Amino acid sequence: MNDSNHSQGIAESADADTINRLVYDQKNYYRSGATRSIAFRREQLSRLYEAVRRFEAGLMAALKQDLNKPEKESYALEIGLALNEIRFARRHVRRWSKPRRVKTPLTHLGASSRIVPEPLGTSLVIGPWNYPVNLMIMPMVAAIAAGNTVVMKPSEMAPATSAVLTRLIGETFRPEYIASVEGGAEVSERLLKQPFDHIFYTGSSVVGRIVMEAAAKQLIPVTLELGGKSPCIVHKDANLELAAKRIVYGKMSNAGQTCVAPDYLLVHAEVKQQLLERMAATVESFYGSDPIANPDYVRIVNDKNYRRIVGYLGEGRIAFGGQTDDVARKIAPTFLEGVTLQSKVMQEEIFGPVLPVLTYERTEEIYATVQANAKPLALYVFSGNPRFQDEIVGRIPFGGGCVNDTIVHPGNPNLPFGGIGTSGIGSYHGEHGFKAFSHYKGILKQSHRFDLPFRYPDSKRGLALIRKLLR
Structure with a gap:
């Protein structure tokens, strides 16, 4: 999936036209169905795992530069957790993706019912500066497992880590599948005007309100991971x-x-x-x-x-x-x-x-x-x-x-x-992350071998039967 022409990601100078084209390309790539197969998702999770391991030293150095994090803390609370999340998703994504049979009431005699998960589409993931590796990669893992395309926006407040992550993404994935866009608030504002299918934001409740307001204008579902006084x-x-x-x-x-x-x-x-x-x-x-x-x-x-x-x-x-x-x-x-x-x-x-x-x-x-x-x-x-x-x-x-x-x-x-209330909307990690980036279709498959006439307007005993069935 890598492409040397895009190995450095999208730079801070990303203007509105560049972002428009990126989102347009990602939506087209998603519609092509390329991200849907379980084999593809597992392969991309494997690629991400190997990329994080390959860039481990660079990520460690960047975390030291941005926050003075020691190596043990950087690995235990950032890189190691991210790697564990990737392994867990790769191991379980096949099961998570399977349609699930559910019971069907007598009112629908002859039918079977199932719940079918499908990707939301093209997602925007905006990350924070405090755990800039962990809290960027974990949502991306969930998005990949669920079959989405992803535009990532690392925090400009951790610039060294943002640069390494953008390089990691650029050398691992094609931009029409996963891309990292660097920049400040003006870049975030441009991204929030795009017609994404889902927005995942981690950060302060102040900015969370801005993200939710922007999403509401286009009725885009959001996951907000915020904070509070714990x-x-x-x-x-x-x-x-x-x-x-x-x-x-x-x-x-x-x-x-x-x-x-x-x-x-x-x-x-x-x-x-x-x-x-x-x-x-x-x-x-x-x-x-x-x-x-x-x-x-x-x-x-x-x-x-x-x-x-x-x-x-x-x-x-x-x-x-x-x-x-x-x-x-x-x-x-x-x-x-x-x-x-x-x-x-x-x-x-x-x-x-x-x-x-x-x-x-x-x-x-x-x-x-x-x-x-x-x-x-x-x-x-x-x-x-x-x-x-x-x-x-x-x-x-x-x-x-x-x-x-x-x-x-x-x-x-x-x-x-x-979180709950002002501390967040929605949840993720493991299967919960898969669910956050998925829509669950309810499908009822009815038999064509026979028909129950009581539901139709010309049925004389229809109301009496419906009353009995729905008691």
Whole structure:
């Protein structure tokens, strides 16, 4: 599928005419039926897998350049997860694609019914900067498995990674099948005016509204993976040593620039101090006594976000951390006490290594605190009591999460990943991703060997029979 004439993808200068032609060509290629066969889809997933492995060193270097990500974190949370998703899709796509028989009621005697998945068509995938490999490739895997063509738009805020991804795509696929378009907001605006069959966006809720508004003008279905204030609840019976490690890991990976990172800590008052002491020891174990001097500690993506996060430090009492480096754009892991629900740090998604700490004594206080904000993308609860765990999971609406862990649930391709309300629309990963990029046709096949006359207007006993059948 590769074509040396297009090996560098589509550059930042992509104007309206170039994008028009690209989408036109992709729609024609989709209509040709070339993407439909399972053999083709599996072959393309294999090509993508080999391309990611071939470009691994380049992707690692780009992630280091854009965000200062260390190799272990880049592989564990970006490249490795993407490779696992590709393998999983290739293994299961044949089963996912099969029509499924369903029951047929007596009113349709003689008929059989089935559900037939088909691709949506030509899809636009707009990715974020915080996990610019993982969150571009995973939706593309789902789109390929479902039989779509894809236009990708990597984030301009991770320019080195965007360039490597565009080269990877350009050297692996023909542009009429899969293409990567680089550029800033003006390129995204041009793309959003195109007649795509599906738009998949990962990023902020602010831009998510813009994407949804643009899609609504053409009645294009969307999948939105957004964010929110994800709580981390620690009950008094939790294993505090383990909780400390898993909370610090989930919050401080990628310097907190993770959509499913714990956004604030809600800990039982009886164990708050013990937990904070263990978390402080964990930070030192992970990053050293001076984290911002650690060469592998991730930096904040740009000056705007750095200044925004630093602004939160003055909203409460710093219980731990608080060191900053304006030149390196690094903020040490910080625990913030003395904040209220009205504090700005509790009104906005932090997306950085600052963790507000609130306490509770009664379970009802948990619900009041969490439900003061919109429905979160993730929720984490640490407790040794299954009844308490189930009560929290059952009573609070949220996208997905973990019991006695943080941020690892998106790594299971058998689980749907997505938000609810302002934290997202739709879900993906594994078969759920296949479904996100598919339409499910309901097909009823009726017998032509006999006919049941009761449904027709001239049937004298038709109404009586219909009443009996539809009771």
